[in-house]
Amino acid sequence: MSTVAFKNYIDGAFVEAAATFDSIDPSTGTPWATMPAAGVADVDRAVEAAHRALRTGPWASLTATARGKLLVRLGDLVAANAGRLAELETRDTGKIIRETRAQIAYVGDYYRYYGGLADKHEGAFIPIDKPDMEVTVRPEPIGVVAAVVPWNSQLFLSAVKLGAALAAGCTVVLKASEEGPAPLLAFAELVHEAGFPAGAVNILTGFGHDCGRRLTSHPLVARVAFTGGPSTARQIVANTAENLAYTTLELGGKSPVVVFADADLDSAANAVVAGIFAATGQSCVAGSRLLVERSVKDEFLARLKRKAEAIAIGDPQDTATEMGPLATLRQRERIETIVAESLAGGGRLITGGARPEGKADGFYYAPTIIEAQDQALACVREELFGPVLSALAFDSEAEALALANDTPFGLASGVFTTNLARAHRMARGIHAGVVWVNTYRAVSPLVPFGGYGLSGLGREGGIDAIRDYTRSKSVWIRTSDEPIPDPFVMR
Ligand SMILES: NC(=O)C1=CN([C@@H]2O[C@H](COP(=O)(O)OP(=O)(O)OC[C@H]3O[C@@H](n4cnc5c(N)ncnc54)[C@H](O)[C@@H]3O)[C@@H](O)[C@H]2O)C=CC1
Numbered sequence: 001m002s003t004v005a006f007k008n009y010i011d012g013a014f015v016e017a018a019a020t021f022d023s024i025d026p027s028t029g030t031p032w033a034t035m036p037a038a039g040v041a042d043v044d045r046a047v048e049a050a051h052r053a054l055r056t057g058p059w060a061s062l063t064a065t066a067r068g069k070l071l072v073r074l075g076d077l078v079a080a081n082a083g084r085l086a087e088l089e090t091r092d093t094g095k096i097i098r099e100t101r102a103q104i105a106y107v108g109d110y111y112r113y114y115g116g117l118a119d120k121h122e123g124a125f126i127p128i129d130k131p132d133m134e135v136t137v138r139p140e141p142i143g144v145v146a147a148v149v150p151w152n153s154q155l156f157l158s159a160v161k162l163g164a165a166l167a168a169g170c171t172v173v174l175k176a177s178e179e180g181p182a183p184l185l186a187f188a189e190l191v192h193e194a195g196f197p198a199g200a201v202n203i204l205t206g207f208g209h210d211c212g213r214r215l216t217s218h219p220l221v222a223r224v225a226f227t228g229g230p231s232t233a234r235q236i237v238a239n240t241a242e243n244l245a246y247t248t249l250e251l252g253g254k255s256p257v258v259v260f261a262d263a264d265l266d267s268a269a270n271a272v273v274a275g276i277f278a279a280t281g282q283s284c285v286a287g288s289r290l291l292v293e294r295s296v297k298d299e300f301l302a303r304l305k306r307k308a309e310a311i312a313i314g315d316p317q318d319t320a321t322e323m324g325p326l327a328t329l330r331q332r333e334r335i336e337t338i339v340a341e342s343l344a345g346g347g348r349l350i351t352g353g354a355r356p357e358g359k360a361d362g363f364y365y366a367p368t369i370i371e372a373q374d375q376a377l378a379c380v381r382e383e384l385f386g387p388v389l390s391a392l393a394f395d396s397e398a399e400a401l402a403l404a405n406d407t408p409f410g411l412a413s414g415v416f417t418t419n420l421a422r423a424h425r426m427a428r429g430i431h432a433g434v435v436w437v438n439t440y441r442a443v444s445p446l447v448p449f450g451g452y453g454l455s456g457l458g459r460e461g462g463i464d465a466i467r468d469y470t471r472s473k474s475v476w477i478r479t480s481d482e483p484i485p486d487p488f489v490m491r
């Protein structure tokens with residue numbers, strides 16, 4: 001029985017959508033809230049509001065400093081409300097409360113970071129090669145931004161988009177995932193409280209085929225910022241063939257974690273556990289491919305098995321829980337299929353590979369480790385987005401690097417070694433947007449983030465991200481009082 005009803009936030013007001021759908025609590029498998037399903041007309045209203053705000057509303061005449069202050073206020077509100085937002089995210093997605101609380105409190109820093117940057121993004125004076133001209137370059141907001149995010153870490157994944165977009169002076173329509181939109185729809189209340197003018201930020205949820213499609217192909221949208229899976233990314237790119245919006249894509253991964261025999265093995269084992277079992281493996285940077293030097297393979301896998309089997313699985317709202325359920329039933333079914341295929345294909349099950357005992361309700365799956373002989377197994381090649389680690393042995397640094405790079409993805413990676421020179425060589429050689437050395441899954445608003453290959457296009461985070469939300473306008477001013485000479489020659 002649904003008990004809570006959420007609304008979309010369009011043009012500064014909380015509004016009903018034409019249709020609704022039930023949101024499921026993944027820890028029980030039962031509906032707990034009613035969500036608005038934005039259709040094409042709702043999307044059109046939101047984009048038109050964002051376009052009006054961009055062109056004529058009070059937002060358009062705010063100074064960059066004033067925009068920055070609004071963002072800092074929003075960051076403060078997010079941090080102050082992290083507990084409430086975390087409970088909602090945990091309820092709607094199953095991500096454990098220990099992580100949602102900490103992560104959302106940190107999301108406040110993303111808004112503060114971009115708030116601080118808003119009036120530091122400067123244009124240029126060009127020392128032009130013509131004596132009677134002055135040329136300046138103005139960074140102008142690119143336009144209405146369509147931000148589309150998946151279910152996991154929605155506040156976090158939208159902060160890197162909204163922060164940079166609003167700092168640049170853009171307006172935004174943010175589409176929360178239909179799988180767990182509660183935290184973003186509640187975040188809209190904080191946007192309202194912070195005092196953003198109507199239309200500057202619009203937040204809605206709905207399904208990909210209508211709401212997402214209309215939003216990303218809308219003629220008034222100039223910029224699409226997408227996070228999600230590679231197959232949806234291809235649809236997004238097809239959608240943007242209609243509006244030719246500038247598009248960035250943050251996609252999935254099959255990130256390698258390379259453990260050399262000289263590493264601090266206990267620390268490396270903790271990092272591997274953090275990389276694949278935190279967030280129940282539903283992280284784009286999940287370190288899902290362990291590459292371990294053969295001389296320590298058996299010892300290392302034994303450590304991992306012990307740690308995996310000791311993980312406290314349970315109610316994600318309980319602060320003692322270390323691993324909650326998967327976000328959706330569909331996710332678990334896909335994982336079960338790929339694990340079965342991998343075991344049938346010769347993978348050796350070290351632990352897990354089943355639903356945990358005593359967890360009949362909810363979408364739980366046990367921490368799983370599968371040893372593979374080569375990279376052909378499905379669990380080695382495909383992003384599972386779940387708590388499944390594949391493990392392979394290597395005999396040399398060159399082989400480790402070749403295995404690490406033998407993937408169409410390239411989002412993140414980890415290297416564990418006490419040899420500094422080797423750490424640098426590996427960091428240089430790995431084809432991925434992030435290399436963590438002797439650590440894993442560390443993030444910051446100050447640091448660019450994004451992938452190589454099928455892991456995406458563009459970077460979020462850091463100073464340069466704001467550039468992707470502006471376009472430059474070159475202003476030429478002739479400083480001579482003389483009449484324009486020969487009009488038939490290019491100047
Ligand atoms: N690189 C990164 O920063 C991150 C990447 N991801 C990736 O996201 C994926 C998991 O999330 P999912 O929700 O399954 O992703 P998804 O790709 O199925 O959905 C993402 C969003 O796209 C929307 N969408 C679906 N079809 C659409 C269409 N035709 N047009 C416009 N929008 C559409 C969905 O409604 C949702 O809001 C994984 O592959 C994961 O690795 C997740 C987190 C971070």
Ligand SMILES: CN(C=O)/C=C(\CC(=O)O)C(=O)O
Pocket residue numbers: 152153156279282283284285286441443449
């Ligand atoms: C995207 N990311 C880092 O920038 C890492 C995340 C977000 C996610 O995938 O949900 C994470 O590890 O949780």
